[in-house]
Amino acid sequence: MKIYAPTIPVCQLDENNYFVGMTTADLDPLENNGHYLLPRLCIKAEPPELRVGYVAQWCDTEWQYIEDHRYEVFYSKETGEVVVIDEPGKLPETVTDTPRPDSFHHWAEKENKWVMSPEAEAQKQQQIDNERKAKINTLLSVATEKIAAYQDMIDFADTEEESTEAEKGLLAWRRYRAALLKYQKGLISELPRTPEE
Structure with missing residues (x-):
């Protein structure tokens, strides 16, 4: 009496017959003739060779290799x-x-x-210029607000120490605003750092 392996390797396919991987088929316990129960979408065949950029598809009797960019x-x-x-x-x-x-x-x-295109290049440069102007204007507004706040602190300081601290802040922000104006006019190439940095 011939002895059969309890399982054999089989190829698992998907709904479109593309190779998914390997699985096993069990020996049919009701038959004693080497019949195996193949799982759904499985075939008895040698597994396909793996090729980078391709997927194997079973076509009746052989593997075909299809480009795969999924x-x-x-x-x-x-x-x-x-x-x-x-x-x-x-x-x-x-x-x-x-x-x-x-x-x-x-x-x-x-x-x-x-x-x-040259037109698109001009548009891009215009956008960069507009964004640069908007950024500088925002920074100038912030600097102006800070300067006004420090001036108020000086004008209404309760102590000499408060006034001295506020004067330091006022001076730093006025220097920063002056540097921003130079940057805006192209007199300096680097955007100045805020006094808080």
């Missing part, structure tokens, strides 16, 4: 947004693995990269 990050050439690839297969021509640097860039198919 766990990679891609970007739309039209919008620059992240595109989720949820099916194996060739990549659509509308995606790239290079992220768009910013909203001023557009995809140039001929160069096969993100590029910026």
Whole structure:
């Protein structure tokens, strides 16, 4: 009487016949002829070889290898947004693995990269300039408020010590505001640090 192994390795597939992994099939206890009970979506076959960037699919009698980009990050050439690839297969021509640097860039198919037109470059520079001006104006407002507060503290100080401390604060913030104005006019290249830093 032949003795059969209690289990054998089998290939587990998903609903689309893509290889998922290995599992086991149990020997049929009601039959004594080497018949094994295959779990659902399993086949008796040699496991496929692992290939980076591919998934194996069972096609009747053999494995076929399909490109698999499901766990990679891609970007739309039209919008620059992240595109989720949820099916194996060739990549659509509308995606790239290079992220768009910013909203001023557009995809140039001929160069096969993100590029910026002269108009977009001018717009970007204008935006940078506007943001810089807005930041400086905000910092100047804060400095002016601090200067006014320190002046009030000097004017209404109860002690000489209070007045001396307030004068130090006033001087520091006035120096800072003067440096901001120089930065605004391009006379210095580095944004000055606030007296609180």
